[in-house]
Amino acid sequence: MTLLPRATAKAILWLLLAVPAALMLRGLVGGEALPMDLLHPSGETSVRLMVLAMLPGPLIDAFGPNRFLRGWLSIRRNLGVAAFAYALLHLAIYVIDMRTIAAMLDELGLPGIWTGWLALFLMILPAAVSFDRAMRWLGRGWKRIQRLVYAAFVLALAHWLLLDWNWKPAAIHLLPLAMAWLLRAWRVSTKVTRERTFA
Template sequence: MIGKLRPLVWLLLALPALLMLYQLASGETFAFKLLHPTGELALRLMVLALMVGPLIAIFGRNRFLLGWLALRRNIGVAAFIYGLLHLVFYVMDMAAIGPILDEFWLPGIWTGWLSFALMLAAATISADWAVKVLGPWWQRVQYAVYGAVLIGALHWYWLDNNAGPALVHLAPLLILWALRGVIKRNRRARKKAREKEHLA
């Protein structure tokens, strides 16, 4: 079922990018105006891809969450593509390597480059062959996405000098991580209590 829906999911994920590229090619907008939308979409999609893990840990496995899990890699790759577009539009707007290098060490800039590098590491091994070749190391490299989303939020904060928008986007994931941590701690406590009862 998920296999049949995958092309539709890809179409939905690609629509904003196609619209942006059309607007740019037709002269309706400029690369600078597409920086914020592409960055927002990259962060939103990373959050969406990461939310399903803690949701399964909290609520257990069901058809909806398992379908979401099956599409997580697609959503993550789409997040990388929007991050790549964000970078391309940034380079187009700067128009030369000199200005890019001049502002590279600003907190709002180097965080963007670092977030993209972490996304690139995860996206590079997103294919099935990489899962087979890397084995258990595959998941460890994929953990780079956690760093990418947190550093991406910092990138947004330092550029806007306003924590509100970045926190609003990050809040669902932070809340789910916190709930998963509490649930895991409670489960461990109950397990230890049962073990003590058994030994008593």
Template sequence: MSNRRPLLWAILALPGARILWRWWATPESYGFGHAIGDSGDWAAWLLMVTLAVTPVRLLFRRQRWTAWLMRRRRDLGVASFAYAVGHTVIYVADRASPSVVIEAAGSPDMLTGWLALALFVPLAATSNDLAVRALKRSWKVLHRLVYPAAILTFLHWVLAAFDPTTAYIHIGVLAAVELLRIWLQRRQSRLQQG
């Protein structure tokens, strides 16, 4: 299975390649705004997939493909972070002035995005086997930061979007996934105790 990891990363890179291609090939119709939006969408979608892995594993425990998903969950999370970094780089390049970026950073829509990115940095930096071994139990505690980071991510989407309807739909899906995860984990805990 490990030999398929480069294939997974090639697949995860395809949306980014498409964004860059469209931006290069048709800069008049596909400019900064589209590139910022699409990279942000992919960061959020991959974050949702990453968070959905645990409930999917709990629901389909006996299926081999869920074990593969669990092993690749960190890859999905790092890919989400990579798209978030791309989203940020494109945004900063579009503003073309550090003073403009700093001035806007205090507004609620931008502040939530910057805070989410700051929380994701230690998660991405420790999403490797070496960090898991070095941090031991602390690794799981640290990686619980994904939940406030996810809330900030989707709050940023709501506040920054021209039309937040899509963001609200994604928040509803994410809330359902998280409620399902909590319910399944509690049920499993009761079954183990009983």
């Protein structure tokens, strides 16, 4: 039984996903925040949405497809596209903060900066093919393209680590995924052992 029509549920989801951006932009327009103040929240929101988009897959493999996880999986592509949208907002804020292309080019060679650019670049293709028709066209290739998100995630964490020089925030965002991956690996290995024992 579905509680809401699909289009309504999707509209509500996108409204909720837009709330952090609206608050950031309100702060900027209202003069309460400088562009540089918004680099942290926009980047962090992007990373958090990436984590939320990557979690349901391994959790379903580990615990089986219950109703909650199936619902979560069904909005996964929206979460991934929203992560990309926040990365674009992050870039827009960076451009406003830096003011000139020369200033941006000047620091492009810094590891803390090029890792961000590369992470964003790797997110483009998975986000661009995140709609139903592209999924059908690409078939098995679609999953391969989505795997770019893992590389983007690692680079985003490296970017964070290199800019912040504090391993804790990046590690905290990696932790739920690392636990879900370990759990999946453990469940798969115990399943294989059980099947071998009873074969």
